Amino acid sequence: xxxxxxxxxxxxxxxxxxxxxxxxxxxxxxxxxxxxxxxxxxxxxxxxxxxxxxxxxxxxxxxxxxxxxxxxxxxxxxxxxxxxxxxxxxxxxxxxxxxxxxxxxxxxxxxxxxxxxxxxxxxxxxxxxxxxxxxxxxxxxxxxxxxxxxxxxxxxxxxxxxxxxxxxxxxxxxxxxxxxxxxxxxxxxxxxxxxxxxxxxxxxxxxxxxxxxxxxxxxxxxxxxxxxxxxxxxxxxxxxxxxxxxxxxxxxxxxxxxxxxxxxxxxxxxxxxxxxxxxxxxxxxxxxxxxxxxxxxxxxxxxxxxxxxxxxxxxxxxxxxxxxxxxxxxxxxxxxxxxxxxxxx
Numbered sequence: 156x157x158x159x160x161x162x163x164x165x166x167x168x169x170x171x172x173x174x175x176x177x178x179x180x181x182x183x184x185x186x187x188x189x190x191x192x193x194x195x196x197x198x199x200x201x202x203x204x205x206x207x208x209x210x211x212x213x214x215x216x217x218x219x220x221x222x223x224x225x226x227x228x229x230x231x232x233x234x235x236x237x238x239x240x241x242x243x244x245x246x247x248x249x250x251x252x253x254x255x256x257x258x259x260x261x262x263x264x265x266x267x268x269x270x271x272x273x274x275x276x277x278x279x280x281x282x283x284x285x286x287x288x289x290x291x292x293x294x295x296x297x298x299x300x301x302x303x304x305x306x307x308x309x310x311x312x313x314x315x316x317x318x319x320x321x322x323x324x325x326x327x328x329x330x331x332x333x334x335x336x337x338x339x340x341x342x343x344x345x346x347x348x349x350x351x352x353x354x355x356x357x358x359x360x361x362x363x364x365x366x367x368x369x370x371x372x373x374x375x376x377x378x379x380x381x382x383x384x385x386x387x388x389x390x391x392x393x394x395x396x397x398x399x400x401x402x403x404x405x406x407x408x409x410x411x412x413x414x415x416x417x418x419x420x421x422x423x424x425x426x427x428x429x430x431x432x433x434x435x436x437x438x439x440x441x442x443x444x445x446x447x448x449x450x451x452x453x454x455x456x457x458x459x460x461x462x463x464x465x466x467x468x469x470x471x472x473x474x475x476x477x478x479x480x481x482x483x484x485x486x487x488x489x490x491x492x493x494x495x496x497x498x499x500x
Contacts, residue, residue, distance in 0.1 A: 157301055157359040159325045159332060165355035166335035171342070173200065174208055176334065183330075185257040185282035186217045192277045193244050193269070197237050197450075200341075206235050220245065221252035229410050229482035236485055238408050243269025259283045281330040288323035289333055290316055293340025298322065299372035300344060303361035307373040315372070344368075380448075386429040386457040387416035387487075389494045390437060392466045397478055398434060400470035407449070412481040414490055415468055419454060429457060434468030437461035442497040447486040458490050460497075 167179065175191035177183040190210065194203045210231050214220035220228070225245055232241035246268040251257055257278065258264050264275035276289035288294065298304070298318040304311055323332065343350045351363045362368040390398045404410050415434035417424055424432075426441070433439060439459045447454045466472055473481065478491055 157322065157356040159322070159327055161355045162335050162339065163328060163331060166331060166338060169338065169342070170334070171338050174204060174211075183282060184216075185278055187211070188278050188282045189247075189257065189270075189274065190244075192274050193240055194235060196240060196274075198235060203235070206232070217248050217251050217257075220248040225410070226482065230480065233411065233482040234485055234488065238411050238484065240269065242404070242410060257282070259285075261285065261287065277333065280333040284329045286323055286326040286329045287333075288319040288336065290319045291337065293344075294319055294336045296346065296372055297336055297340045297344045300349070300362035300368050301356060301360050303365055303367065303371070305367070305371065305373060307375045309375070311372060380451065380453050381421065382453045382455060383419040383421060384423045384455050384457075385417045385419040386424045386432065386459060387414040387490050388433050388439065388459045388461070389414055389490070390434060390461050390463060390466060390468065391475060392462075392472070393464055395475045396466060396472040397475050398466050398468050398470050398472055399478070399481060408484045408486075410482070411484040411487070413484070413487045414458075415470060416456070424457065429459065433459070434470070435463070435466070437463050443493050445486070445489040445493055447489060454486065456486070456490060458493050460494060 170176070170179075173191075175183065175187050191203070191207055194207055194210075213227070213231055214223060223245075225242075228245045229238070229241055232238065232244075235241070247270060250267050258266070259279075260283075261275050261279050264270055264278055265272065267275075270278075273289050273291060276285075276287045277291075279285035280287050280289060290298070295308070295312075295315050298315045299311065301322070302318045304314050304318065306314060319336075322336070323329065325332075339354070339356075343354050347369065349368050351357050351360070351368055354360065354363075357363055360368065362371050388398075398415060399412050400415050402408050402411050402413055417429060417432040430439060439461045442458050442460050444455060444457045447456070479488070483491065
């Protein structure tokens, strides 16, 4: 069994500096822990840092976030993707404000909107020193190697969770222990070419002894992602106004702002079909296409441009210079960049 003290000694010397992480001997507020963990879901640390800092400058605490209009929250989130997280974040802030603060136990945290087992464990451990190990991708990798768990993911998740719980049974500095596991997976026990020779747990690692560390965790073969197609339209009036619309609150990219467009479907949108679905009659010209990847499908969009005397389509009009300030999803920002680069050509 790995020695938790050795991992904590390593962590005290090598801990990563991140804006949501407290200094040694200090305790991070549950608001900052929760906010960072929600943002880090499906997103890299490097991508999250500027959004996190911007978010904190706008919403200093959970009460400020709870009181903010939903449009303002969506604009601050725009570009981070997985927009259900932003809606749940706002709902959770309102629930926490109503409770007078974050619950300090796993059961109470799990009852909050948008808070699953991992996030509840992370907030409980890091903010309140509850002796629990949150299992993210880094911890999955460390645990699967330490115990040489050879079953493939996702089927191995239960066995990995059991192993993580065994590691955390010591109950020593639970918040630091959880973050030490995160850092070990991110910097030493990496997906490829793990640096086993400098790992504080190298002697206790079963996968290293068997020579299979780099092979773990094993994953089931991925299915080929289907491709969907669509078309979106930038229509601009004589005063420089651009037509936008808001997607339904629920569903993919819910609540974000977009250029008007077609449905996204498996079949390619021919030009005649696209013109029939345009927001209004105009002299449309295709300026190009963009590609974007979602978790379960790839998307290819044709982008059209037109100038008109007056905009008649459904939605709302904003000045061209203000389009990027709206709550645009990343895929729409790609469309806007394409327009900006080619519409004058």
